[in-house]
Amino acid sequence: MSIELVDVHKSFGTKHILRGFSLSVPEGDTTALVGFxxxxxxxxxxxxxxxxxxxxxxxxxxxxxxPSLTREELYELRLQFGYVFxxxxxxDSMTIAENLAMGLEKQGGHSADDIRIRVAESLELVELxxxxxxxxxxxSGGQRKRAGLARAIAFxxxxxxxxxxxxxxxxxxxxxxxRLILKMKKELGVTSLVxxxxxxxxxxxxxxxxxxxxxxxxxEGTPDEIRxxxxxxxxxxxxxxxxxxxxxxxxxxxxx
Amino acid sequence: xxxxxxxxxxxRGVLDFFASxxxxxxxxxxxxxxxxxxxxxxxxxxxxxxxxxxxSLPIALFLSIFxxxxxxxxxxxxFTGAIPLYFVGTLVGKTMILELGPVLTGLAxxxxxxxNIAAQLGTMRVSEQIDALETLAYNPFSYLVVPRVLAxxxxxPIIVIFANALGIASGWITAINMLDMSTQEFIRxxxxxxxxxxxxxxxxxxxxxxxxxxxxxxxxGFTTEGGAEGVGxxxxxxxxxxxxxxxxxxxxWAVVLL
Numbered sequence: 001m002s003i004e005l006v007d008v009h010k011s012f013g014t015k016h017i018l019r020g021f022s023l024s025v026p027e028g029d030t031t032a033l034v035g036f037x038x039x040x041x042x043x044x045x046x047x048x049x050x051x052x053x054x055x056x057x058x059x060x061x062x063x064x065x066x067p068s069l070t071r072e073e074l075y076e077l078r079l080q081f082g083y084v085f086x087x088x089x090x091x092d093s094m095t096i097a098e099n100l101a102m103g104l105e106k107q108g109g110h111s112a113d114d115i116r117i118r119v120a121e122s123l124e125l126v127e128l129x130x131x132x133x134x135x136x137x138x139x140s141g142g143q144r145k146r147a148g149l150a151r152a153i154a155f156x157x158x159x160x161x162x163x164x165x166x167x168x169x170x171x172x173x174x175x176x177x178x179r180l181i182l183k184m185k186k187e188l189g190v191t192s193l194v195x196x197x198x199x200x201x202x203x204x205x206x207x208x209x210x211x212x213x214x215x216x217x218x219x220e221g222t223p224d225e226i227r228x229x230x231x232x233x234x235x236x237x238x239x240x241x242x243x244x245x246x247x248x249x250x251x252x253x254x255x256x
Numbered sequence: 257x258x259x260x261x262x263x264x265x266x267x268r269g270v271l272d273f274f275a276s277x278x279x280x281x282x283x284x285x286x287x288x289x290x291x292x293x294x295x296x297x298x299x300x301x302x303x304x305x306x307x308x309x310x311x312s313l314p315i316a317l318f319l320s321i322f323x324x325x326x327x328x329x330x331x332x333x334x335f336t337g338a339i340p341l342y343f344v345g346t347l348v349g350k351t352m353i354l355e356l357g358p359v360l361t362g363l364a365x366x367x368x369x370x371x372n373i374a375a376q377l378g379t380m381r382v383s384e385q386i387d388a389l390e391t392l393a394y395n396p397f398s399y400l401v402v403p404r405v406l407a408x409x410x411x412x413p414i415i416v417i418f419a420n421a422l423g424i425a426s427g428w429i430t431a432i433n434m435l436d437m438s439t440q441e442f443i444r445x446x447x448x449x450x451x452x453x454x455x456x457x458x459x460x461x462x463x464x465x466x467x468x469x470x471x472x473x474x475x476x477g478f479t480t481e482g483g484a485e486g487v488g489x490x491x492x493x494x495x496x497x498x499x500x501x502x503x504x505x506x507x508x509w510a511v512v513l514l
Contacts, residue, residue: 046387049390049391051387051390051391071395075393075395076393078390078391078392078393079392079393081391083387083388083391085384085387085388086384087383087384089383089384089385089387089388090385090388091385091388091389092383092385102389102392102394103392103393106392106393106394107393151392
């Protein structure tokens with residue numbers, strides 16, 4: 001397994017977010033992690049790249065225990081990851097080309113010409129050719145997400161982590177982003193973990209889907225298995241039916 | 257129950273204070289350890305020296321011009337009929353160099369530079385740009401904090417040298433034009449109690465103010481939580497805390513060095 005989380009617990013103050021969370025992301029696959037807003041999906045991603053440390057449990061990438069890595073080892077590991085942030089998180093004082101060059105410069109071994117070519121190639125992959133000299137503030141929401149994706153793939157990482165790549169986008173732009181996720185897998189061969197609560201996107205882009213509920217994975221399977229799940233909470237979530245979720249909790253804590 | 261509430265509030269306040277102090281200690285340690293990462297902060301230093309230093313010169317010089325004028329006029333008002341007027345030069349020089357040059361410039365820069373750093377880094381924190389830096393394998397302390405702190409340490413003393421000089425010059429121009437004093441008299445007063453240590457004292461103070469303003473601004477920016485409101489809170493805190501620390505340091509250096 002390339003990315004593996006085992007029995008991870010994480011609390012913020014009195015809020016126990018992850019409660020024995022376990023998930024494996026097979027190499028070469030795209031796995032979607034779905035769940036309600038505030039369920040801890042982004043927290044999970046941040047554990048994988050060491051932005052957060054678990055209170056207990058194991059986070060392993062390529063058999064390396066992430067929390068026990070030194071700062072240098074962690075930075076080396078992070079260059080294996082492209083991280084697509086929910087709101088792109090582009091550096092707003094830099095042009096798009098400068099944003100994309102950041103990872104390449106950190107990786108080292110690239111001449112200025114190499115960097116320029118790689119930036120252009122990455123922008124072409126996300127269909128933003130010629131946007132090199134624009135500032136993030138000059139882009140639309142969808143273009144910013146694509147520029148964020150271009151920055152994540154510019155240094156050709158082994159893994160891509162997507163944090164809500166389609167949230168807040170119109171249906172057409174959502175489809176464009178979904179197609180880009182599939183294109184990244186096909187053309188770059190990356191292993192991906194996609195955080196989303198958009199089931200249409202999850203079905204379209206993923207090989208496997210895991211549903212996060214109350215801090216742990218409630219159900220995991222292929223898109224078809226999740227679509228046909230008999231679990232009321234899973235069905236309520238994927239079909240968008242709160243009454244099914246309520247029935248599934250059987251008087252437990254309401255999540256919606 | 258109501259009787260214990262004040263103690264609970266005080267207790268919580270004390271705990272919060274020490275927790276915040278602990279976080280600041282960790283922040284300082286991370287900043288010092290990032291000093292060795294010169295490949296990251298080196299190329300950014302000149303830009304920050306221009307932004308925090310050169311761009312702050314106009315406000316510092318504006319303040320010092322009017323401070324010099326007021327000092328000369330107030331000295332004359334106080335001394336007339338009792339103390340020889342050439343002491344106006346003494347008072348303008350000593351007060352500008354020892355106190356008003358560094359402190360007024362420090363307070364002005366805590367508003368301009370400290371607030372700017374806190375707002376910029378706070379916005380980067382809440383928009384996940386600092387996390388993005390981390391995921392691109394950059395140490396955010398090397399990239400964001402160290403160049404700003406070093407720029408403050410280098411540039412603030414330079415700004416204050418200019419501010420002191422301009423304040424004294426404006427006091428001199430006021431004296432010869434409005435106080436019926438000659439240039440010779442003003443310079444006589446200026447040199448009367450001057451010792452080279454005055455400049456050293458002024459620069460030591462200013463360097464410490466530069467450190468406080470940039471490190472407090474960076475800390476507040478880094479620890480920003482929430483959205484726009486959080487950035488506003490961080491910015492206000494940066495100005496208030498650094499202004500208070502400037503006054504505390506001002507007293508500290510007076511006790512230690514004078």
